[in-house]
Amino acid sequence: MNPLVAPEAGARTQRTALSVNVNKIALLRNTRHLGIPDVVKLSRIALEAGAQGITVHPRPDARHIRAQDVHDLAALLKAWPEAEFNIEGNPFHNLMDFVRALKPHQVTFVPDSEGQFTSDHGWSFPADLARLRPLVAEAQALGVRVSLFMDPLPEAMAAARSTGAERVELYTETYASAHGTPEQAGVLARFTAAADAALAAGLQLNAGHDLNRANLADFLRAVPGVLEVSIGHALIADALELGLAQTVRDYQRCIQRAFAPAR
Template sequence: MTKLSVNINKLATLRNSRGGNVPNLITSTKDIESFGAEGITIHPRPDERHIRYQDARDLKKVVTTEFNIEGNPIPKFIDLVLEVKPTQVTLVPDAEDAITSNAGWDTIKHKDFLVDVIKAFKEKGIRTSIFVDPDAAMVKAAAETGTDRVELYTESFAHGFAKGNKEESIAPFVKAAEMAQQVGLGLNAGHDLSLDNIKFFKEHIPHLLEVSIGHALICESLYLGLENVVNMYLHRLK
């Protein structure tokens, strides 16, 4: 079964827009888990425009499912992850001023750097995942870094799916998933997955362990309700 990890960055964005503590991330996290979510994901950025570093520390105390922290492994981020010790860290090569993640790692070019960073996390018992494009060569090279998993960057699939190019858009992801299985890597996926496309993606991607969904899930919840939407994703993933 594919686990659903809910990214709560958008809830933090809403909270920060008014300068108070509404919505309360701790309460929201507890509710999301009680609705059936099997993980909580956060992606703190250096400017803390949504998730703050302190949020990571506070959430560690209350998350009872899997806790996944995403981010670019700059020194400040590495220190935070080593302190908090989440279930999983997902390494994303986004620039400090990026609005959202927009590319996966070149696991060949950055191999030595990734090897060193991943070693530090694994020594603390933290499962590691590398954000990669749907490129079998990048997945294959990721296995040489010592990572436990890769997370497929699914924006291109979502865009192709929306335009009606379902089979064409899913094809490179199938090849990347097959390569992950071949080289012994666990497989995650995320970015622009939604209620519209998640079932098709799940049905075509073998051995998919986890999806991380935030923006679409929160937007859909404005219309359908958070508890209902979480369970709609769980139903599609089963």
């Protein structure tokens, strides 16, 4: 059973699923007018290689994923019922139009500004609580699971749950920056505490941002209950060296190592 599309799957024994963020493929394509690389074709290759989902983050300026890509990928995912389509973005910008039209498996609410370089912080509570609640409810009424992009703050998890959201995606940039340094253990402990608090509040867990082949297994070994990781930049960069199919298989091996019994 795919933990991406099975909301009841949350035990530690359930292996984390890999969702490939294809924004950077679109960014490369957009530098010319030739239609290559083909976002849909490469997404299919990722799925064939074992990815359990595809993630996109269509920004209002369409600097990478464009509206047509989102619709084309939704059509592709209809042929992959065991895989998930996750659309990320700010629900106060252009995101809800895609949710209403396409009803993806999951929507990840991210509090980024229109011109932001990349997502770099999570929602703030109680400041964002009242305005998020009706949009969470609207998405859920359409049959769409809602995840909130969150910093690893244990004290914020109960408030995140009070929006009605089913999941949070832990923003992992601080962990990635600390990996391999003396600060790694302390930073990772904060993520573990945030995950414990989220699970105690009744939330399920996703994670993403700057995870890569070097740091992924360590993160998953330490942080309980992560159902999904969404990885884009590092995975697409690795694919330039290894090929996309081989890269997806390598990331799956990283996940497998995290769940292997201790020796």
